[in-house]
Amino acid sequence: MRSLRLQAVLVLTVLIATAATAQTVDKNLQNGLAAISPNEAYDIVKTLARPEYAGRLTGHPGYTAAAQWAGKKLAAWGLKPISGQAGYLQPYASPYTVIDKAEMTILLPDGPPDPAKAPVYKEMKLAPEKDFLPLLYSDSGDRTGEAVFAGWGISAPEIGYDDYAGVEVKGKFVICFRGTPEPDAKYQHYDEHRTRMRTALDRGALGIVYIYADIASNPNGDFLPGFTPAMISEKVMDAVLKEANATAADLKKSLLTWKRPMSFPLRAKIRLAVQSRHFPQAVGYNVVGYIEGSDPKLRRECVVIGGHFDHCGAHMGLLFPGADDNASGSATSMEAGKAFASLARKPKRSIVIALFGGEEMGLQGSTWFVDHVPEPFDKVAGMLNFDMTGEGDGLWGAVSAEPAEFRKALEEADKSVEVLRGLGVISGVGVRGSDFAPFFLKGIPAASLGSNGPHLAYHQTGDTIYRINPDIMADAAKLAFLAAYAWADR
Numbered sequence: 445m446r447s448l449r450l451q452a453v454l455v456l457t458v459l460i461a462t463a464a465t466a467q468t469v470d471k472n473l474q475n476g477l478a479a480i481s482p483n484e485a486y487d488i489v490k491t492l493a494r495p496e497y498a499g500r501l502t503g504h505p506g507y508t509a510a511a512q513w514a515g516k517k518l519a520a521w522g523l524k525p526i527s528g529q530a531g532y533l534q535p536y537a538s539p540y541t542v543i544d545k546a547e548m549t550i551l552l553p554d555g556p557p558d559p560a561k562a563p564v565y566k567e568m569k570l571a572p573e574k575d576f577l578p579l580l581y582s583d584s585g586d587r588t589g590e591a592v593f594a595g596w597g598i599s600a601p602e603i604g605y606d607d608y609a610g611v612e613v614k615g616k617f618v619i620c621f622r623g624t625p626e627p628d629a630k631y632q633h634y635d636e637h638r639t640r641m642r643t644a645l646d647r648g649a650l651g652i653v654y655i656y657a658d659i660a661s662n663p664n665g666d667f668l669p670g671f672t673p674a675m676i677s678e679k680v681m682d683a684v685l686k687e688a689n690a691t692a693a694d695l696k697k698s699l700l701t702w703k704r705p706m707s708f709p710l711r712a713k714i715r716l717a718v719q720s721r722h723f724p725q726a727v728g729y730n731v732v733g734y735i736e737g738s739d740p741k742l743r744r745e746c747v748v749i750g751g752h753f754d755h756c757g758a759h760m761g762l763l764f765p766g767a768d769d770n771a772s773g774s775a776t777s778m779e780a781g782k783a784f785a786s787l788a789r790k791p792k793r794s795i796v797i798a799l800f801g802g803e804e805m806g807l808q809g810s811t812w813f814v815d816h817v818p819e820p821f822d823k824v825a826g827m828l829n830f831d832m833t834g835e836g837d838g839l840w841g842a843v844s845a846e847p848a849e850f851r852k853a854l855e856e857a858d859k860s861v862e863v864l865r866g867l868g869v870i871s872g873v874g875v876r877g878s879d880f881a882p883f884f885l886k887g888i889p890a891a892s893l894g895s896n897g898p899h900l901a902y903h904q905t906g907d908t909i910y911r912i913n914p915d916i917m918a919d920a921a922k923l924a925f926l927a928a929y930a931w932a933d934r
């Protein structure tokens with residue numbers, strides 16, 4: 445009896461504690477929250493992942509059709525277009541490449557080297573997506589060449605590191621990992637795909653062949669005439685390294701342990717045949733709509749809620765639907781926009797919903813946006829970025845350390861939504877950042893949010909609607925709505 449009563453008291457205490465921490469949300473905000481629908485977010489992802497949008501490769505007609513569809517949706521909800529002329533689409537130059545066909549074969553030496561005899565090779569034919577993919581900006585070409593292992597593919601003698609020292613790569617394929625000898629900012633420039641590709645091309649290489657644990661489609665780079673870059677799996681590299689009695693994991697471990705170059709020619713050869721089409725004159729678009737702030741002066745400042753709209757496209761008969769990456773974050777941002785549009789009382793500052801192009805190509809749309817903030821606004825007061833909100837258990841994020849009130853706005857909002865599983869601090873921006881980065885670099889308070897995964901089919905054909913959890917996307921939209929409202933209504 446006594447223990448039962450004690451239990452009842454404990455339960456009551458817990459209930460009171462919960463009620464005390466939960467945010468009281470006023471009627472106006474409650475109406476906004478009610479406009480956010482998990483089912484609708486799911487339908488948006490389902491639509492964007494459809495084959496007719498061809499994996500939303502920026503510049504491609506499939507992307508543009510999807511962008512027009514999203515613009516119409518924002519219009520129907522009552523968001524204002526960013527420009528009288530272009531409506532909801534903010535254009536910028538966006539060359540792109542489509543790979544129509546690719547074949548890759550590794551020629552493995554049969555038997556030990558024998559100076560008296562011409563080498564004999566066994567052919568290992570690689571399967572697309574399972575074993576290899578061309579990088580999605582490869583030129584056409586059909587070449588067979590020797591292969592050279594070149595560590596991280598970095599040539600930076602000015603800072604005392606050169607994977608190319610002592611090896612000849614002219615007319616050969618460079619095989620390397622992606623990464624750096626150590627996590628030091630001095631390597632950042634050299635860790636960009638574009639730098640690595642140029643470095644190899646300048647030395648006369650036929651292409652770079654990256655070694656990746658899992659094959660992942662990648663359009664982040666420039667089309668370079670005569671250059672055919674690709675990616676192979678660690679498993680394929682293990683077969684190549686058999687001649688040296690090593691594995692890809694061994695090589696990587698040694699590079700990270702000794703932090704010095706360890707490059708050597710391989711006996712295996714590579715044949716890579718690619719048929720691609722490059723479109724240098726293409727145009728990409730950010731999809732941008734806004735809700736005007738209620739304060740006549742402060743409305744010229746805006747709080748941006750956004751995420752990238754693009755993905756990797758469709759190549760070689762493979763569709764990369766990008767449901768989680770990042771139709772989900774687009775749906776989250778759009779739903780938050782709908783909530784703002786439905787409000788009777790708008791916040792003082794304006795709210796911008798921005799779906800960026802070209803993130804997969806290297807943050808191109810968001811970079812364009814911060815350099816060309818649309819006319820109605822003088823200033824961006826803050827940015828909430830959502831990249832992959834479809835898979836996992838709740839959200840994980842990071843936020844600018846300054847000002848502390850910006851972080852507070854997110855934490856307070858989460859007291860009502862309870863979707864955040866962790867919130868770190870954005871201390872810097874590396875080459876693997878998402879669209880918050882160009883804002884952060886301009887000193888704008890920024891947050892980077894995404895579901896905590898695992899994102900199991902990252903940049904693969906398996907990133908489909910079947911992986912998507914509507915409630916994470918909707919709760920992320922609620923968090924965005926409440927936090928952005930608080931920040932915009934100061």
Ligand SMILES: [Zn+2]
Nearest residue numbers: 769770831832
């Ligand atoms: Zn993404």
